[in-house]
Each structure stands twice: as C-alpha cells, then as structure tokens.
Amino acid sequence: MHLSRAVAASILGLLAATQVVFAQEGVSRPAPTEDHVGYPADYASAFTPMYVFDRADNRQVRIIYGNDPAVSRSAGQPFPYGSILVMETHRAMLDEAGIPLLDENGRFVPGAQAGLFVMRKEPGFGAEYERVRTGEWEYAQFALDGTLAPPQNSFNCASCHADAGATRDWTWRTDLYAQNRSGALPTAALGAERFPASTMQAYTLVPSTNTIRAGTIFTWTNADSAVHDIVLPDLGVQSGRLGPGQTFSVALTEPGSYSYLCSIHPTSMRGMLDVTP
Ligand code: HEC
Ligand SMILES: [Cu+2]
Numbered sequence: 001m002h003l004s005r006a007v008a009a010s011i012l013g014l015l016a017a018t019q020v021v022f023a024q025e026g027v028s029r030p031a032p033t034e035d036h037v038g039y040p041a042d043y044a045s046a047f048t049p050m051y052v053f054d055r056a057d058n059r060q061v062r063i064i065y066g067n068d069p070a071v072s073r074s075a076g077q078p079f080p081y082g083s084i085l086v087m088e089t090h091r092a093m094l095d096e097a098g099i100p101l102l103d104e105n106g107r108f109v110p111g112a113q114a115g116l117f118v119m120r121k122e123p124g125f126g127a128e129y130e131r132v133r134t135g136e137w138e139y140a141q142f143a144l145d146g147t148l149a150p151p152q153n154s155f156n157c158a159s160c161h162a163d164a165g166a167t168r169d170w171t172w173r174t175d176l177y178a179q180n181r182s183g184a185l186p187t188a189a190l191g192a193e194r195f196p197a198s199t200m201q202a203y204t205l206v207p208s209t210n211t212i213r214a215g216t217i218f219t220w221t222n223a224d225s226a227v228h229d230i231v232l233p234d235l236g237v238q239s240g241r242l243g244p245g246q247t248f249s250v251a252l253t254e255p256g257s258y259s260y261l262c263s264i265h266p267t268s269m270r271g272m273l274d275v276t277p
Contacts (some may be wrong), residue, residue, distance in 0.1 A: 056268035075178030204277035
C-alpha cells in the first residue's frame, strides 16, 4: 500500500505524541491507591437524571444522574457531602456519513453505552490527588459489568476537573440541571451569520459560517465551560487557549474565504469566514 505524504506526516505526528507521553512517565501522578467511591449499582432507578449532553466533538451522548444530596444543590453553591454524580457515556447513532442522527427534538440518539464515570464528595476525600486535588471529590471509572478501573488512573479525572475550578465545585456542566437548561446542540439565532461574531458553545461554533465585509473586526467568544482555541491555517493565525468567557478577534482586510477551526476539537469545531469587498 502506498502512503500519501499526508498520512505519513500524521503517523510521524502520532509517534511524536507517543514520545511525549513516555517522556512524562517519570512525573508523579498522585491518586488514591484504593477506591472509596464505590459502584453505585442502583443508580439507574434510585438517582435522578440531571442532564443529557449531546457531545459533538467525540459523538457521544452523556447522561448524568445525581443522588438526592447532589440534586438538592442550587446553582452556584457547593455540593453537599454525600453527593454522588454518575455519568453514562454512549456512542451517538451515526448516519452513513458518520454524522450523528437527530431525533424529532433535534437530540442525538444514544447507542451502545461505552462507560460509567462516577464522582463522590465526602469529608476528607481527595487529599491523595495532592497538586490536582479538587476539593473533597474522588473519582472512579467502571466497566459496564461494574469492574473498577485502577484507582491510580483517577489522577487524570482530578487533573482535568481541576480546570473546572472551585466556583463550580469542580464539576463542568452541572449548572445545566441547576438552571434547568438543556444539553442539546446549540443553534444560531436567525441572521447570526451576518454579524461579525461567533460563539463557542458545547463543542460547536454558533454560527460556523459568517459573511462579513473586508476590514470588519470579527470576534469569537468562548461561551462554553471547556477550553477552546481558534486557528486560521491559511493565515498562520493562532489564538492560543481560550478559557470560558475569553474572546479572540481578527480583522481580515483581503476578500476571500477563510476556513478556521478549534485545534482541540477539530471534528466538530470548523468554520468559514466569507469576506466580501
Ligand atoms: C479531559 C478532561 C476530563 C477528564 C480526563 C475527565 N473528565 Fe469528567 N467531565 C469533563 C467535562 C468537560 C465534563 C462535562 C461534559 C462534557 O463536556 O462532556 C465532564 C463531566 C463529568 C461528570 C458529570 C458532572 C459534570 O462535571 O458536569 C462526571 C461524573 C465526570 N465527568 C466524572 C469523571 C471521571 C470519573 C473521570 C475519570 C475516569 C473523568 N470525569 C475524567 C472533563 C473531563
Ligand atoms: Cu474546541
């Protein structure tokens, strides 16, 4: 088989990425050596469904449940002790082109369940994560038959949830429940493509195609809980990491069509700026 240059280049990229991982193996990844979270066997009947998040970038449906203490928490408040949050990850059903199918309400259709993620908050929990400690939460991942993944792996959970910050009590999207909002794919307002602006929401660009006049300042706003960036490959423009609430602007003086993407979520975050004279 003949490898095109592009494929060869991406294989090189993969090798380079693997070496980076090896190089980091010496770094300590503190985590509890023993699981304190436990498998919540009865969550599907005993817990309350909190939100269903259609995740565009990795084509998943994520269904989040909370036990009674967890669902008693109000927006902006910390979770009470005893809170347990469970997240089922499902593959989204795809059409032949690999695009997620939508039901009559515009929601992804959950297919096979892939995993079960659990976080639990108790007094004194979390100390063993050391530098990535997220308050008093501990994390665990289970296979569908309830088998526990090695507790040491939960370092990854804590280190990523640490970025969600203390103001959200280290959870990412639980305000969807507290504020009674939907985890559906966002849609653009009518005519939004004529404004020199796009927002990043739920791993998508809203809108993803805009038509603007040459010289206009175009601004992206990260209205998501996750970190994104903006790259215009043709122009060599890179925003760097944009946290929630941050913006990035460009002024394009030459008419033409400019494609752009978020390099962190390139599957679902690609857009086009059509610049007219
Ligand atoms: C790379 C970052 C990252 C890692 C690693 C990660 N999570 Fe999350 N987690 C998120 C984000 C972001 C969400 C919100 C849903 C979404 O955007 O997909 C989330 C949501 C959750 C939720 C639902 C509550 C909430 O925060 O909204 C639970 C429970 C959860 N994760 C547990 C875990 C566990 C357990 C692990 C480790 C096995 C883990 N997570 C690893 C980023 C991460
Ligand atoms: Cu992104």
